[in-house]
Amino acid sequence: MATLTINGKLETFDAPPDMPLLWVLRDVLGMTGTKFGCGIAQCGACTVHIDGKAVRSCVLSVGAVGNREITTIEGIGATPAGARAQKAWLDLEVVQCGYCQSGQIMAAAALLAATPHPDDADIDAAMAGNICRCGTYVRIRAAIKQAANGRQS
Amino acid sequence: MNVLAKTPEVSRRSLLGGGLAGAFLIAFHLPVRASNEPVQPPDSTDGKFAPNAFIRIEESGRTILVMPQVEMGQGVYTAIAMILAEELDADLTQVSLEHAPPNDKLYGNPTFGLQVTGNSNSIRAFWKPLRAAGANARAMLIAAAAQQWQVEPASCTASKSKVIHTESGRSLSYGELALAASSQPPPKDVPLKDPSQFVYVGQPLKRFDTPDKVNGKAVYGIDAMLPGMKFATVVACPVFGGKVGTVDDTAAKKIPGVQKIVVLDDMVAVVGDHMWAAKKGADALRITWDEGANARIGSKEIWQDLRSASEKDGAVAKSVGDIGNGLASGEKFEASFELPFLAHAAMEPINATVHFRGDSCEVWTGTQIMTRVQSEVAKAAGLPVDKVIVNNHLLGGGFGRKLEPDMAVAAVRIAKQVDGPVKVVWTREQDIQHDVYRPVYRDTIAATLSDGKIAAWKYKVAGSAILARWLPPAFQKGIDIDAIDAAVDMPYDIPNFHVEYVHAEPPAVPTGFWRGVGPNNNVFAVECMMDELAHKAGKDPVEFRRAMLGKNPRMRAVLDLVAEKSGWGQPLSPRVGRGVCVQPSFASFIATVVEAEVDERGEVELRKINCVVDTGIAVNPDTVMAQLEGGLIFGLTAALYGEITIDRGRVQQSNFHDYRMLRIDQVPKIEVHVVKSGEPPGGIGETGVNAGPPALRNAIYAATGVALRRLPIDRRLIAAKKA
Numbered sequence: 001m002a003t004l005t006i007n008g009k010l011e012t013f014d015a016p017p018d019m020p021l022l023w024v025l026r027d028v029l030g031m032t033g034t035k036f037g038c039g040i041a042q043c044g045a046c047t048v049h050i051d052g053k054a055v056r057s058c059v060l061s062v063g064a065v066g067n068r069e070i071t072t073i074e075g076i077g078a079t080p081a082g083a084r085a086q087k088a089w090l091d092l093e094v095v096q097c098g099y100c101q102s103g104q105i106m107a108a109a110a111l112l113a114a115t116p117h118p119d120d121a122d123i124d125a126a127m128a129g130n131i132c133r134c135g136t137y138v139r140i141r142a143a144i145k146q147a148a149n150g151r152q153s
Numbered sequence: 154m155n156v157l158a159k160t161p162e163v164s165r166r167s168l169l170g171g172g173l174a175g176a177f178l179i180a181f182h183l184p185v186r187a188s189n190e191p192v193q194p195p196d197s198t199d200g201k202f203a204p205n206a207f208i209r210i211e212e213s214g215r216t217i218l219v220m221p222q223v224e225m226g227q228g229v230y231t232a233i234a235m236i237l238a239e240e241l242d243a244d245l246t247q248v249s250l251e252h253a254p255p256n257d258k259l260y261g262n263p264t265f266g267l268q269v270t271g272n273s274n275s276i277r278a279f280w281k282p283l284r285a286a287g288a289n290a291r292a293m294l295i296a297a298a299a300q301q302w303q304v305e306p307a308s309c310t311a312s313k314s315k316v317i318h319t320e321s322g323r324s325l326s327y328g329e330l331a332l333a334a335s336s337q338p339p340p341k342d343v344p345l346k347d348p349s350q351f352v353y354v355g356q357p358l359k360r361f362d363t364p365d366k367v368n369g370k371a372v373y374g375i376d377a378m379l380p381g382m383k384f385a386t387v388v389a390c391p392v393f394g395g396k397v398g399t400v401d402d403t404a405a406k407k408i409p410g411v412q413k414i415v416v417l418d419d420m421v422a423v424v425g426d427h428m429w430a431a432k433k434g435a436d437a438l439r440i441t442w443d444e445g446a447n448a449r450i451g452s453k454e455i456w457q458d459l460r461s462a463s464e465k466d467g468a469v470a471k472s473v474g475d476i477g478n479g480l481a482s483g484e485k486f487e488a489s490f491e492l493p494f495l496a497h498a499a500m501e502p503i504n505a506t507v508h509f510r511g512d513s514c515e516v517w518t519g520t521q522i523m524t525r526v527q528s529e530v531a532k533a534a535g536l537p538v539d540k541v542i543v544n545n546h547l548l549g550g551g552f553g554r555k556l557e558p559d560m561a562v563a564a565v566r567i568a569k570q571v572d573g574p575v576k577v578v579w580t581r582e583q584d585i586q587h588d589v590y591r592p593v594y595r596d597t598i599a600a601t602l603s604d605g606k607i608a609a610w611k612y613k614v615a616g617s618a619i620l621a622r623w624l625p626p627a628f629q630k631g632i633d634i635d636a637i638d639a640a641v642d643m644p645y646d647i648p649n650f651h652v653e654y655v656h657a658e659p660p661a662v663p664t665g666f667w668r669g670v671g672p673n674n675n676v677f678a679v680e681c682m683m684d685e686l687a688h689k690a691g692k693d694p695v696e697f698r699r700a701m702l703g704k705n706p707r708m709r710a711v712l713d714l715v716a717e718k719s720g721w722g723q724p725l726s727p728r729v730g731r732g733v734c735v736q737p738s739f740a741s742f743i744a745t746v747v748e749a750e751v752d753e754r755g756e757v758e759l760r761k762i763n764c765v766v767d768t769g770i771a772v773n774p775d776t777v778m779a780q781l782e783g784g785l786i787f788g789l790t791a792a793l794y795g796e797i798t799i800d801r802g803r804v805q806q807s808n809f810h811d812y813r814m815l816r817i818d819q820v821p822k823i824e825v826h827v828v829k830s831g832e833p834p835g836g837i838g839e840t841g842v843n844a845g846p847p848a849l850r851n852a853i854y855a856a857t858g859v860a861l862r863r864l865p866i867d868r869r870l871i872a873a874k875k876a
Contacts, residue, residue, distance in 0.1 A: 016409055019429040027384055027427035032376035033369020037500050038581045042809035045500055073369035086367045093775055096783055097226030098366030099500040099549030124818035133500045133550050134226045135786025137817040
């Protein structure tokens with residue numbers, strides 16, 4: 001058995017160490033908020049935080065996580081940057097199908113935590129790894145700026 | 154408000170006798186009846202007031218609205234709830250939404266006579282029947298209150314889930330009235346609200362499905378989790394139509410967590426304790442394939458076939474005036490436009506979860522075709538339809554891919570050999586290589602000019618007839634009414650006008666609907682040709698179009714407004730251009746201007762997009778804007794990158810590295826303006842997709858003088874010539 005700290009909680013599970021974190025979360029622990037999109041770190045749908053940094057869980061072996069803290073979409077609302085991102089996402093009605101948005105919010109929350117007032121270039125750099133097939137990019141950009149400025153809707 | 158994931162219990166209710174029974178599609182865009190007025194008798198179960206298939210009011214006041222169309226990002230759950238709640242005068246804070254179970258009679262789209270979500274017609278088709286459903290329920294609630302108070306129903310009003318008797322100041326909540334309303338006779342000819350009375354419709358209300366989509370709680374088909382569930386993934390024959398030859402699963406079986414290898418005739422599935430075991434097992438399989446005759450097919454042959462087919466005469470779809478004389482008078486201009494195969498690549502890879510129990514079968518998936526999935530699963534399972542339960546979910550993108558049942562059928566074939574439920578998930582590679590592709594099209598337009606206007610226009614579409622496969626009764630007289638949709642429905646006033654269709658199926662490659670559907674090819678060909686003709690006529694592209702829109706005031710108004718908002722005509726730097734696209738589509742009117750820059754190497758930078766839409770009554774104007782923003786990006790992605798190519802019967806692309814998507818750093822400011830209108834609502838999901846490519850191509854034409862006639866955009870053709 002192995003353990004991971006996910007959203008502040010110690011989780012015990014049985015999985016081989018080469019298994020990507022994505023499948024531990026989804027198929028072993030039943031935390032389905034983190035999404036499978038491509039399996040090769042090309043789309044960002046599986047983005048989670050390891051010690052606050054955005055990583056692609058589809059290519060991160062669970063054995064490589066060690067005792068670092070994992071945060072997923074289910075827990076990101078407990079962080080100030082995550083809560084601000086979620087609120088801005090709702091205020092600006094960013095979401096369409098929503099499938100990529102767990103990853104988008106995780107990427108945005110990591111950006112906001114590291115760079116509280118990102119400019120367009122910061123947003124491009126942090127978010128270009130996350131594909132949205134519905135094309136919500138214009139609103140994602142606006143929502144990140146709103147979250148940064150803390151404006152109320 | 155929440156979107157429930159559980160299956161509504163419909164079996165206990167009596168099914169309606171009228172409604173859509175026998176409805177039969179005779180024309181893709183023409184409903185067989187104006188509306189499916191809910192005529193079923195009221196039906197009270199468990200203290201619920203259930204006046205029709207869409208509305209359930211509990212004694213607690215909780216109001217459940219059953220969604221006849223599926224939510225795949227287009228915001229339809231919110232729009233449908235708004236329409237129902239509008240005429241019901243329901244308090245939206247008391248509303249919960251449920252996915253409809255499969256039932257064509259209760260939940261069929263009036264246009265198709267089938268429970269289909271597509272072709273941008275959810276709101277168009279359900280606008281009247283849902284309003285009637287809401288109004289009838291409201292009338293019954295009012296009647297129940299009036300009876301209790303011994304007053305005239307006409308002296309009562311309703312608001313926010315309450316009936317009010319203004320004179321006496323009495324009021325009763327819908328929950329309090331639920332039981333009594335159930336025994337009211339169904340009313341007839343209940344008047345609908347005048348649009349000036351609308352409380353919800355026309356407001357940019359927040360979507361009901363969003364809160365759960367920002368915190369990981371939303372449940373898509375791929376998120377189905379069942380006790381004892383196993384996980385599977387598939388390796389299908391890479392050649393279309395090919396079969397499994399031999400399978401050596403020795404190595405695969407040694408992978409920890411692999412439970413079983415299921416060998417079907419055209420694919421092999423690995424079943425395991427989780428997707429990782431299944432995926433590793435699949436990678437470890439050694440399979441030889443009987444590739445069959447399709448292994449000789451490649452893109453080169455497909456295009457040769459299509460080009461030669463497009464030289465033939467086609468079936469005449471429309472002919473006005475005298476095309477022979479029209480084309481013989483004056484200089485004739487001719488151009489052919491070519492569009493590639495495209496994959497859907499929804500972010501949620503295709504999947505289905507199935508529990509085959511021998512005498513019954515249950516499916517969990519996200520589909521645009523509930524009843525067709527049920528009937529196809531029944532066939533594959535060898536069971537009667539009523540032994541198949543289908544649980545629909547939110548869709549992680551549809552785009553037409555989920556108008557096909559193949560993923561559910563394959564999952565059933567696998568599940569028949571598995572004890573307990575099994576979730577089958579395609580890898581991205583398998584998803585892209587086993588899609589049902591947007592067809593290749595070759596469209597040829599010949600035209601003559603007279604006095605700066607088009608005198609004659611002969612347009613021939615050559616391509617796949619998706620309807621011939623998907624809805625055979627709709628394919629008549631050799632004409633696919635989807636493929637020529639926006640070829641016959643032209644906005645321009647042209648005296649001699651002729652449209653033909655050549656049915657040319659590509660060998661080997663299965664084709665299907667792709668967001669934007671048939672107008673994908675028509676709007677591109679028409680709007681590119683319009684720019685080329687404007688150039689020949691020495692006219693500005695907006696002025697050229699405008700002069701031929703005299704009979705189409707809604708179209709002309711949005712063109713004028715987009716010209717103003719985009720700064721049309723204002724000077725631009727070298728190698729920067731603006732391109733316009735005008736299209737009446739799905740009963741909406743859209744004009745778009747894309748501004749783009751082409752660098753020395755032929756790379757294209759999108760600089761700005763303006764779009765003006767008249768969609769009639771915009772039920773939720775914010776959703777209309779979002780659909781256009783996203784649709785434009787979907788279409789521009791295809792224009793800039795989209796192409797599936799075939800070699801030796803196989804798709805050559807496999808994942809997002811070689812089937813590219815636009816990303817946030819490439820997307821400019823997009824301004825969508827929604828025109829106020831009192832006309833009935835039009836469709837909106839497809840339209841932006843079709844607007845993007847021709848507007849961008851025309852911007853490139855303006856920037857470089859190069860008239861591209863093929864997508865995706867070939868950078869080599871628009872790179873600056875070396876000095």
